Amino acid sequence: MENVSQQYNCGFIGLGSQGAPIARRMIDAGFSTMLWARRNASFEPYRDTSALFATSLEDVGAHSDHVGICVVTDDDVREVCEILIPAMKSGARLAIHSTIHPETCREMAGLAATRGIGLIDAPVSGGSPAAEAGTLTLMLGGDPATIAQSMPVFKSFGGLIVSLGEVGAGQHVKLLNNSLLLANLGLVEAVLKGGDSLGVDRAALIDLLLSSSGKSFALQVRSRMADPSSFRHGGALLRKDLCLLGAVLGESDETARILRDASELFVGAAN
Missing domain, CATH: 1.10.1040.10 (N-(1-d-carboxylethyl)-l-norvaline Dehydrogenase; domain 2)
Known part of the structure; x- marks a missing residue:
């Protein structure tokens, strides 16, 4: 990865069946990755890794140049973003891997833009096996420059990665x-x-x-x-x-x- 991972501090939120192996791939690729979960038990598989464990979403925002979100519903995404985005640095990037309504992604992109944060809707396909193998398909919607900045992270767990247009196109x-x-x-x-x-x-x-x-x-x-x-x-x-x-x-x-x-x-x- 030509040490590009050393240039990125990452965060990941949503350690379910699909999010957990994505986060693991990011950690194993050398990204300094801070995890957040509602239950401390979700951190157990990462105790033997370099992962950092956040006590709040604000911690993740303050740490990260790139944050991935893989929660289930539109309301979950809104709840996370409304706390996370105000804590993120201008110039940081947010990737929503959840499958949700495209309009929700656009709403969150508008909120992120007020802070100078780029948002990419980046749903994935392939399930846990592909996530573990680093061969997920990523369907991306967002600004090309923002996507280019996040591509080293996406390549740590993605195989086919396709940019499809503006925010919402991936969804x-x-x-x-x-x-x-x-x-x-x-x-x-x-x-x-x-x-x-x-x-x-x-x-x-x-x-x-x-x-x-x-x-x-x-x-x-x-x-x-x-x-x-x-x-x-x-x-x-x-x-x-x-x-x-x-x-x-x-x-x-x-x-x-x-x-x-x-x-x-x-x-x-x-x-």
């Missing part, structure tokens, strides 16, 4: 991606039920499809489930994202309707 693409996955899961569920109706052995059908032109990532995901209800947590997050896309496009939009209708069979089975 647009992430919502489309997740909604397509949920719709594809619905189509897979329809095919499996069709096979049941025809008396086809389900395990044999799945094995065949996984080696045929009908293969998809959604089929791979579904093949690992005993039934859709085992994906209740992941399904709930995808439904949240489908609803957000509907809000962005408008519930009467044809794209939103098609994706919603295609998803329904899997969504119904997962509830």
Whole structure:
């Protein structure tokens, strides 16, 4: 990394299943990284690292040239940003890795701008395995110069990193991606039920499809489930994202309707 990590003090907020390995990659890359979590237990996996442990969000802001946020909801992002941003230095950067409404990102970018802070919406795709391997896909929205400054940090955990336009553009693409996955899961569920109706052995059908032109990532995901209800947590997050896309496009939009209708069979089975 040509010692560029020594030039950056970083912070990270949100040590869940996706945020935790992202933070670990940043630490292992040599960035001086301060972590914040609601529970001290979340710090335990990092006790043997160079990580710093904040007692407040203000500590993270004062320490950091770059802060990553990976919390769950729009309200979580607002709560964190409203405390964090006033404590950050002018010229610092904030990357929102959460999947939220694009307008929330734009609101937080406006708040950050009053302090001279650059904000990038930077949702990710690939889950924990890709985060651990440093091969996450990053979908970026923001000022090109701000993105360029943050790129060394992003490269510590990202593989494919794409700049898509202004703040909010990353969220647009992430919502489309997740909604397509949920719709594809619905189509897979329809095919499996069709096979049941025809008396086809389900395990044999799945094995065949996984080696045929009908293969998809959604089929791979579904093949690992005993039934859709085992994906209740992941399904709930995808439904949240489908609803957000509907809000962005408008519930009467044809794209939103098609994706919603295609998803329904899997969504119904997962509830």
